[in-house]
Amino acid sequence: MLAYILRRIVATVPVMAIVALFVFSLLYIAPGDPAAVIAGDQASPTDVERIRQSLGLDQPFLVQFGTWLWHILHGDLGTSIFTSLPVASLIAQRIEPTLSLMAITLILTLLVAVPLGVVAAWKAGSWVDRTIMAFAVFAFSLPVFVVGYVLAYVFALQFEWLPVQGYTPLAEGLWPWLKNLILPSLALGCVYIALIARITRASMLEVLQQDYVRTARAKGLGQGNILFVHALKNAAVPIVTVIGIGIALLIGGAVVTESVFAIPGLGRLTVDAILRRDYPVIQGIVLLFSFLYVLVNLMVDVTYTLVDPRIRY
Amino acid sequence: MDRRTLLKGLTGVGSLAATGGLSMPALAQGAAARTLRFVPQANLANFDPIWGTQYVVRNAAALVWDTLYGIDATLQPQRQMVEAEEVSDDGLIWTFRLRPGLKFHDGEPVRSKDVVASLTRWSARDPMGLMIKAIQNELTAVDDRTFRWTLKQPYPKLLLALGKNNSPCAFIMPERIAQTDPFKQITEYVGSGPMKFAKAEWVPGAKAVFEKFTDYVPRQEKASWLAGGKQMLVDRIEWVVIPDPATAAAALQNGEVDWWESPIPDLAPVLKKNANINVDIADPLGNIGSFRMNHLHPPFNDVRARRAVLMAMNQEDYMRALVGDDNSLWKPLPGFFTPDTPLYTEEGGEILKGKRDLAAAKKLLAESGYSGQPVTCLVAQDQPITKAMGDVTADLLKQLGMNVDFVATDWGTVGARRAQKTPPGQGGWQMFHTWHAGADCISPAPYTAIRANGDKAWFGWPSSPAAEKEVSAWFDAKNLDEEKAAVRRLSKAAFEDVIYAPTGFFLSYTAWRKSISGVVKGPLPFFWGVSKTA
Numbered sequence: 001m002l003a004y005i006l007r008r009i010v011a012t013v014p015v016m017a018i019v020a021l022f023v024f025s026l027l028y029i030a031p032g033d034p035a036a037v038i039a040g041d042q043a044s045p046t047d048v049e050r051i052r053q054s055l056g057l058d059q060p061f062l063v064q065f066g067t068w069l070w071h072i073l074h075g076d077l078g079t080s081i082f083t084s085l086p087v088a089s090l091i092a093q094r095i096e097p098t099l100s101l102m103a104i105t106l107i108l109t110l111l112v113a114v115p116l117g118v119v120a121a122w123k124a125g126s127w128v129d130r131t132i133m134a135f136a137v138f139a140f141s142l143p144v145f146v147v148g149y150v151l152a153y154v155f156a157l158q159f160e161w162l163p164v165q166g167y168t169p170l171a172e173g174l175w176p177w178l179k180n181l182i183l184p185s186l187a188l189g190c191v192y193i194a195l196i197a198r199i200t201r202a203s204m205l206e207v208l209q210q211d212y213v214r215t216a217r218a219k220g221l222g223q224g225n226i227l228f229v230h231a232l233k234n235a236a237v238p239i240v241t242v243i244g245i246g247i248a249l250l251i252g253g254a255v256v257t258e259s260v261f262a263i264p265g266l267g268r269l270t271v272d273a274i275l276r277r278d279y280p281v282i283q284g285i286v287l288l289f290s291f292l293y294v295l296v297n298l299m300v301d302v303t304y305t306l307v308d309p310r311i312r313y
Numbered sequence: 314m315d316r317r318t319l320l321k322g323l324t325g326v327g328s329l330a331a332t333g334g335l336s337m338p339a340l341a342q343g344a345a346a347r348t349l350r351f352v353p354q355a356n357l358a359n360f361d362p363i364w365g366t367q368y369v370v371r372n373a374a375a376l377v378w379d380t381l382y383g384i385d386a387t388l389q390p391q392r393q394m395v396e397a398e399e400v401s402d403d404g405l406i407w408t409f410r411l412r413p414g415l416k417f418h419d420g421e422p423v424r425s426k427d428v429v430a431s432l433t434r435w436s437a438r439d440p441m442g443l444m445i446k447a448i449q450n451e452l453t454a455v456d457d458r459t460f461r462w463t464l465k466q467p468y469p470k471l472l473l474a475l476g477k478n479n480s481p482c483a484f485i486m487p488e489r490i491a492q493t494d495p496f497k498q499i500t501e502y503v504g505s506g507p508m509k510f511a512k513a514e515w516v517p518g519a520k521a522v523f524e525k526f527t528d529y530v531p532r533q534e535k536a537s538w539l540a541g542g543k544q545m546l547v548d549r550i551e552w553v554v555i556p557d558p559a560t561a562a563a564a565l566q567n568g569e570v571d572w573w574e575s576p577i578p579d580l581a582p583v584l585k586k587n588a589n590i591n592v593d594i595a596d597p598l599g600n601i602g603s604f605r606m607n608h609l610h611p612p613f614n615d616v617r618a619r620r621a622v623l624m625a626m627n628q629e630d631y632m633r634a635l636v637g638d639d640n641s642l643w644k645p646l647p648g649f650f651t652p653d654t655p656l657y658t659e660e661g662g663e664i665l666k667g668k669r670d671l672a673a674a675k676k677l678l679a680e681s682g683y684s685g686q687p688v689t690c691l692v693a694q695d696q697p698i699t700k701a702m703g704d705v706t707a708d709l710l711k712q713l714g715m716n717v718d719f720v721a722t723d724w725g726t727v728g729a730r731r732a733q734k735t736p737p738g739q740g741g742w743q744m745f746h747t748w749h750a751g752a753d754c755i756s757p758a759p760y761t762a763i764r765a766n767g768d769k770a771w772f773g774w775p776s777s778p779a780a781e782k783e784v785s786a787w788f789d790a791k792n793l794d795e796e797k798a799a800v801r802r803l804s805k806a807a808f809e810d811v812i813y814a815p816t817g818f819f820l821s822y823t824a825w826r827k828s829i830s831g832v833v834k835g836p837l838p839f840f841w842g843v844s845k846t847a
Contacts (some may be wrong), residue, residue, distance in 0.1 A: 007372075021566060031722070031725075031726040031729060033725070033728060033732070034725075034726070034731030035733075036728030036729045036732060037724075037728050038365050039723055040358070044440075044761070045732050045770070045772070046769075046770065048440065048732055049494055050496045052494075054494070054496040054497055081356040082359045082365075082517070083358055083359055083517040084359065084498045084500055085517065090517065093516050094516075123639050126322075149559060151561055153558070153563075156563065156567055157563055157566065157567060160567070163569055164560060164563040164564045164567050164569055165553075165555055165560050165564050165569060166553070175374070178706065190349070195464070205740065239417055257558055259556050259562055260557050260561055261560065262519075262553070262554070262555040262556065262557065262561075262564070264516050264518065264519030264520065268519070268556070269518055271519075271556075272356055272518045275695065275723065275724070275725055276358060276725065277729075278358075
């Protein structure tokens with residue numbers, strides 16, 4: 001197993017290299033010019049050109065890519081064109097809110113979606129099942145920003161329980177931290193809950209028809225024991241797979257959620273960087289997210305062995 | 314139901330709920346009253362007011378850096394850091410003396426050598442600065458508080474150049490910082506303005522913090538825009554960047570922020586209904602919408618095609634698309650200069666007045682030789698102003714019989730592509746929309762878009778010797794009457810050659826909680842004189 005994990009980690013290197021080349025090329029050919037954005041609307045074309053030169057954007061593709069790659073290999077993600085701050089510092093400033101948002105959303109999702117899916121499968125065809133699945137379809141269809149606005153209206157403006165926007169670091173206390181994350185996590189989690197609930201139901205339905213479940217019932221095991229100990233474990237492989245794939249969904253959703261709730265996370269940093277063509281920042285974030293995604297997939301693969309002992313690497 | 318309608322509805326109901334009283338922020342009362350939380354128009358992504366000329370940078374910089382002169386509400390430059398100035402009879406030698414007791418935030422006194430370095434850096438980037446630099450003999454520090462500017466020819470607008478509020482302003486920095494290449498960004502933010510920049514708390518894209526500079530010595534005169542005594546009545550100003558307008562509106566209603574610089578017109582009615590919020594016009598100088606044509610390529614390289622656009626254009630269509638039904642937010646503009654300012658003129662603007670004559674416009678367009686080739690319109694969709702104007706233009710050009718190539722893109726792409734002089738089929742363009750702050754259109758000095766010096770002109774590269782002659786005449790004018798006469802002739806020439814097509818004059822709102830007082834109307838948010846009760 002350890003050898004497998006090491007092999008997979010080593011395999012991320014060429015993956016990251018391809019991602020790096022792809023990201024750099026994409027940004028190079030994409031329209032837009034950070035120099036024009038920096039210079040402002042009143043600047044003359046000469047000013048714009050001077051700024052391009054000072055940023056090294058007038059250099060050929062291979063020179064720019066080589067310089068960037070050389071720095072990456074030395075652990076330097078570069079410097080933001082706009083803020084003059086190191087990209088690593090910008091990411092460090094922003095990573096806590098995003099990870100917090102994703103972690104709370106993930107916990108919330110697992111706590112809600114898996115039981116809902118299990119219950120729906122157990123009561124398949126009943127009104128309970130239909131209600132849960134109707135909720136899932138509804139939640140899956142709602143755009144994140146709509147859910148966000150509705151939640152903010154109800155819980156912030158109407159009841160005055162929670163703030164509309166912002167983020168408080170965990171270091172300033174658990175409740176202040178959580179208070180700012182509840183609404184964004186609910187908004188972001190809606191789609192994810194719907195997805196996991198549906199997958200859990202489908203997977204559980206298949207498992208609940210297996211002979212060993214009938215045997216367990218015949219032995220007189222309790223319903224909870226059958227559902228959550230015997231059946232769920234065997235239904236877990238596809239659920240874990242979708243949870244892993246769903247991380248990408250969370251990353252995409254975080255961009256919208258962070259904008260709606262004004263959370264200073266990586267999602268907003270990404271949007272700002274794209275709109276301004278802050279290439280080093282975009283490249284740094286995409287590399288980071290790619291690495292996270294590769295890591296999550298590795299964790300998913302490792303988790304398979306925990307839920308299904310038949311799987312060996 | 315579209316997204317904006319939904320937001321409006323949600324915040325509208327929220328506003329009604331809020332009128333009943335809202336929870337106060339979880340700050341101690343004293344600290345809350347000393348901290349002003351402000352939502353700026355945009356993200357403060359960089360903080361070098363010479364390198365980056367965006368308005369949001371200028372607005373923040375005005376807190377941290379002071380200027381030698383400051384423009385007041387009557388648009389006249391007044392002494393700010395300068396105690397007195399003297400000009401030789403021939404207008405060639407200007408001698409300035411700094412006020413005593415001026416200090417930078419690092420405790421060092423402001424010296425003439427700092428001023429010389431700052432003006433040198435500024436004059437490499439600013440249009441007026443470049444003009445002065447071109448006629449400069451030397452700029453020298455005479456002693457710690459005196460500096461001298463010697464010119465080869467008189468420049469009557471020198472004090473205006475040093476005090477203007479258009480970006481880049483002539484901010485004064487310590488010499489070691491001001492020696493930075495003007496095309497490279499500074500990394501140390503030390504000024505002598507009324508507030509210090511808390512760099513450690515800066516999260517670009519989210520938050521910027523300014524703390525009161527206790528050693529600041531304000532002038533004794535009453536504050537008026539960038540002039541007079543900049544008395545700070547709060548200890549701390551937090552800029553909270555909220556990119557989503559509905560969220561900003563909700564945060565203002567909820568008391569999480571105190572002042573929102575630029576609410577969108579859609580949300581203004583909702584905020585106006587809230588008993589705890591004031592909504593008013595932000596800047597009486599407003600903005601001028603622009604339909605910018607490329608003078609290098611057909612069809613707009615022919616003045617008849619450009620005039621056809623003016624003949625067919627209905628400014629009300631553009632302004633309604635921008636501000637909706639709120640008539641207090643717009644007015645027609647048959648001119649190029651800011652309404653209600655001394656140089657405003659409608660000379661030559663008859664073509665924009667009265668009933669629109671589409672048939673005559675079509676005829677003129679045909680005479681220009683237009684025969685159905687695609688007209689590439691660059692329309693930034695991420696800027697509500699350009700998006701709205703672009704939609705109206707697409708319809709207008711189609712009505713004129715043009716083959717519209719509507720390039721829906723983002724502002725970053727427009728910014729890059731508009732610099733291309735190549736033909737439209739090879740990456741170039743035929744028209745794009747933008748807008749100019751009214752403060753930039755009060756005179757020809759900061760008004761880059763009115764210049765028509767061909768290759769050196771702003772994007773679109775108009776060439777009009779007649780207009781350029783009048784720009785020079787304005788710079789040489791000895792008094793207001795001469796200035797007005799020059800600008801009238803300039804306006805006439807600008808319309809005849811259609812340097813660009815103005816789409817109208819529009820205003821925007823600003824909104825603040827009633828616990829805030831002292832907010833004044835102006836081209837930027839002025840924080841001096843603003844106080845807050847808990």
